[in-house]
Amino acid sequence: MSKEFDVVVIGAGPAGYVSAIRCAQLGMKTACIDKWLDHKNKPSLGGTCLNVGCIPSKTLLESSELYHRAQHEFESHGLKIDGISLDIGQMQKRRVGVVSELTGGIAGLFKANGVTSFAGSGQVVDSGEVKFTDHDGKEETLKADHIIIASGSEPVELDIAEFDGQRIVDSSGALEFEEVPKKLGVIGAGYIGVELGSVWSRLGSDVTLLEAVDEFMPIADRQVAAEGLKQFRKQGLDIQLGARVTATKTTKKGVEVEYTQGDETHSVTFDKLIVAVGRRPHTQDLCAKGARVDLDDKGFVNVNDHFRTSLPGVYAAGDVVGNPMLAHKGMEEGVVIAEYLAGQKPHMNYDVIPSVVYTAPEMAWVGKSEAQVKSAGTDYRVGQIPFAANGRAKAMGQQAGFVKMIADANTDEILGVHMIGPYVSEMIQEMVVAMEYKASSEDIARIIHGHPTLGETVHEAALAVDGRPIHFPPKKKK
Ligand code: FAD
Ligand code: NAD
Numbered sequence: 001m002s003k004e005f006d007v008v009v010i011g012a013g014p015a016g017y018v019s020a021i022r023c024a025q026l027g028m029k030t031a032c033i034d035k036w037l038d039h040k041n042k043p044s045l046g047g048t049c050l051n052v053g054c055i056p057s058k059t060l061l062e063s064s065e066l067y068h069r070a071q072h073e074f075e076s077h078g079l080k081i082d083g084i085s086l087d088i089g090q091m092q093k094r095r096v097g098v099v100s101e102l103t104g105g106i107a108g109l110f111k112a113n114g115v116t117s118f119a120g121s122g123q124v125v126d127s128g129e130v131k132f133t134d135h136d137g138k139e140e141t142l143k144a145d146h147i148i149i150a151s152g153s154e155p156v157e158l159d160i161a162e163f164d165g166q167r168i169v170d171s172s173g174a175l176e177f178e179e180v181p182k183k184l185g186v187i188g189a190g191y192i193g194v195e196l197g198s199v200w201s202r203l204g205s206d207v208t209l210l211e212a213v214d215e216f217m218p219i220a221d222r223q224v225a226a227e228g229l230k231q232f233r234k235q236g237l238d239i240q241l242g243a244r245v246t247a248t249k250t251t252k253k254g255v256e257v258e259y260t261q262g263d264e265t266h267s268v269t270f271d272k273l274i275v276a277v278g279r280r281p282h283t284q285d286l287c288a289k290g291a292r293v294d295l296d297d298k299g300f301v302n303v304n305d306h307f308r309t310s311l312p313g314v315y316a317a318g319d320v321v322g323n324p325m326l327a328h329k330g331m332e333e334g335v336v337i338a339e340y341l342a343g344q345k346p347h348m349n350y351d352v353i354p355s356v357v358y359t360a361p362e363m364a365w366v367g368k369s370e371a372q373v374k375s376a377g378t379d380y381r382v383g384q385i386p387f388a389a390n391g392r393a394k395a396m397g398q399q400a401g402f403v404k405m406i407a408d409a410n411t412d413e414i415l416g417v418h419m420i421g422p423y424v425s426e427m428i429q430e431m432v433v434a435m436e437y438k439a440s441s442e443d444i445a446r447i448i449h450g451h452p453t454l455g456e457t458v459h460e461a462a463l464a465v466d467g468r469p470i471h472f473p474p475k476k477k478k
Pocket of ligand 2: 190278324
């Protein structure tokens with residue numbers, strides 16, 4: 001006999017678990033199927049984000065940053081520590097602990113909200129029907145008025161550098177090293193490359209990033225990317241741009257990597273090689289033969305502006321529907337679908353999704369970059385203030401970076417804000433709120449910001465749009 005639900009969600013990553021909880025809050029009888037198993041082969045909710053993505057990477061970024069600061073910055077504060085040493089086992093144990101508390105937390109939230117959790121695989125059979133297969137292979141049919149696909153994404157593998165789990169690893173493997181590799185190579189200098197490259201570099205690895213594109217982080221504003229590149233290189237990350245890997249060979253000693261850069265050919269041997277060249281949608285075995293859920297040419301599930309797929313009653317959200325592949329974007333899509341199903345009229349504003357890179361200094365932005373504003377032909381003004389002019393940043397000893405605000409020259413509406421500096425991951429949220437409410441730079445200039453806070457740099461950048469910063473010399477008028 002089949003089990004019946006109002007909604008069945010496939011996938012319990014950020015898009016799926018949030019959607020399931022919101023559906024249940026809105027009174028729908030909801031089930032959520034997820035196949036993730038942790039290192040002990042136990043079901044673990046939360047998808048990529050909680051198990052091998054956002055959370056474990058930020059946990060290691062925090063630990064490695066503390067280690068680095070204790071070694072390199074404490075002395076300037078008058079703090080002398082003799083013989084600080086690294087206990088990588090404890091660091092990894094802590095990572096596993098943080099992850100398991102949070103994944104267990106999702107299980108608790110499902111219980112509290114009345115979401116029925118199924119551990120195993122889900123497959124869309126047709127409108128209204130999902131086949132569930134548990135981890136022992138037992139099958140069951142689940143009937144539902146609505147099906148939500150939230151099956152996420154997986155790392156892209158390169159033919160010339162296949163994952164072996166030992167020498168050549170994906171981002172999950174790169175979180176689990178039990179000792180610090182002496183020489184670490186990373187193919188790709190995107191989000192994962194710079195974040196995990198930073199982790200292992202701070203812990204003592206000699207890290208080289210091989211990036212195929214000639215520009216560093218093309219998705220960021222050019223000034224933020226240039227400052228990031230300067231800071232990361234200063235920290236010791238060897239970032240090679242325009243570096244095209246042509247071959248890899250695993251030997252007893254390590255992994256030999258050949259790459260070309262301009263007219264030159266290079267060969268270098270690493271102890272470990274991380275491949276971080278993007279992620280692709282996870283749709284393998286997701287639909288039974290004949291269940292026509294259309295995919296685009298890159299394999300993402302095609303959805304319309306109400307997240308409907310080509311199969312009636314089937315919706316999709318999160319990484320599986322496309323970029324940006326960010327947890328908070330997937331969560332919001334999950335909420336919006338649930339609210340559509342409940343007859344509400346939610347709205348998803350793709351123009352105001354924050355991006356954050358959790359390096360040190362952090363990079364964060366929202367809205368359009370200066371290049372995008374320029375190519376749209378909009379008249380604009382820019383206010384830019386360095387953290388070196390901020391009292392709190394000085395007190396913290398973290399004055400690298402700046403806040404750059406771009407506003408429409410005619411209406412003064414804020415079009416984009418780009419930051420690099422301490423805790424800009426937290427500061428960007430003020431600008432997300434401002435842009436969601438279509439604030440002008442003058443609105444921000446007239447809001448009182450606490451003193452001394454890092455947020456005063458945002459205030460000063462808003463003042464600088466109008467050429468009247470207080471704590472930084474204004475640009476000379478031409
Ligand atoms: P996923 O999190 O991938 O979840 C999909 C779930 O569905 C998985 O549990 C999978 O096992 C399950 N599933 C798939 N198919 C089936 C099936 N047929 N049946 C049952 N279950 C199935 N994003 C940020 O916003 N901030 C960050 O700091 C950040 N850091 C990251 C760091 C790393 C190292 C990585 C790899 C990613 C990071 N991301 C970050 C990206 C973020 O993890 C993803 O955008 C997010 O997890 C996508 O959520 P999702 O729900 O769409 O998919
Ligand atoms: P990415 O798209 O951020 O970066 C991949 C990089 O690899 C790009 O710079 C690309 O030019 C380069 N590349 C592609 N093919 C290459 C090749 N053959 N040789 C050398 N370089 C090559 O992808 P990622 O770093 O793998 O991360 C995947 C996704 O996960 C991100 O796009 C992001 O959506 C998400 N993520 C987000 C965060 C965060 O929000 N802080 C952190 C990690 C991951």
